[in-house]
Amino acid sequence: MADQERFRDDTRRWLDANAPASMRGPLTNPDDLCWGGKKTRYPADVKRWLDVMAERGWTAPTWPREYGGGGLSKEEAKVLAEEMAKARLRPPLTGFGLSMIGPLLLQEGSEELKREHLPRIVRGEIRWCQGYSEPGAGSDLASLQTRAVREGDWFLVNGQKVWTSYGDKADWMFLLVRTDPEAPKHSGITFLLMDMETPGVSVRPIRLISGSSPFCETFLTDVRVPARNVVGRVNGGWLIAKALLGHERTMIADVFKERDDKQRLVSSARRYLGGENGRIADPVVRDRIAQVEMDQACLDLTLARSRDNAKAGHKPGAESSIFKYYGTELNQRRRALLVEILGPQGLGWDGPGFTEDELRVTRDWLRSRGNTIEGGTSEVQLNIIAKRVLGLPD
């Protein structure tokens, strides 16, 4: 206990001395969220916050020190998270490296791959993207057709990926390729790591309903990938792919922990619908807000329990589908309720007559439609829960 209190005091002092003032409080400008990588330039304070935290390994607090992580125990990591929350400090780094490929490499990667990639993820040097989906392989991912043919120490990769989030900003991709077209479809797949600068990789952004364009089509033509970049076994990629999806689904649900705008539904309802004796005037809206917030609290607590288990070495399994399903459906309910509360002010796109905040409500609502699709659709999560969690027959 005394050690922990000392760690808390030291941490608080260090954060006070090292965190730039502008990194405190809610994120108002999306450019201030650091995804790392070589292709994006971040404001000076964002970069400084990344560098000082990475120096201590605190961008990945529980990863082992030998791979650049903080080497913190589960209890110490919790203290760090609590002190950052108290100081209203934002995470110094986000992205698929920290939340998906890093945890996967720790679990399944060769020593060589861990040493090559994990320290660069911790330092935010490399931004990763995910090459799973193809035009003919989404929910039925194992139908993927991108081919990789072994040529000595290399694989020659040809095919197309789609819905590659931030493919245009990423430095490396983790992808699934078919290495044995004769084998049953789940058995002929390999998990590869690929530098996006390799000749033959080309990326084209796709425009979305929400106006921004975070994802891309990725075309692969005679791309030479070193055979040492295989994670797991050749033709054993399906197991690796599923292990990564466990991390991805937990991460997606984690995103929907309410962070910065806890009071937003309540304050918006008071503002747009009026108040009565300090309460929201409309009793039906009051009821619906209470339900959303109670469901959120249950999700947050369950996620916190699961995170504690993960730090104790438990690998995320099929239960991550429950978090993914619940977190994304709940986020859609929250966003739709906010639009209803704002009324016509929640349906702006651009131009005069709407505040920045109101326009964000519309865009966040539209973006939330994708939440129940990315990382596996809600229907697919329900199938997994039915079969692998509840053990129901096919």
Ligand SMILES: Cc1cc2nc3c(=O)[nH]c(=O)nc-3n(C[C@H](O)[C@H](O)[C@H](O)COP(=O)(O)OP(=O)(O)OC[C@H]3O[C@@H](n4cnc5c(N)ncnc54)[C@H](O)[C@@H]3O)c2cc1C
């Ligand atoms: C915002 C966003 C970001 C994404 N980012 C990435 C990324 O970075 N990398 C990447 O590889 N992919 C990414 N994806 C793609 C995503 O993984 C796929 O869209 C998803 O797996 C669904 O595949 P699909 O779009 O081909 O739909 P389909 O598989 O064609 O599904 C169409 C509909 O049929 C339903 N359906 C299909 N099969 C079943 C079944 N067996 N039982 C019941 N219903 C079923 C689905 O639920 C869905 O409603 C992203 C998607 C979104 C929306």
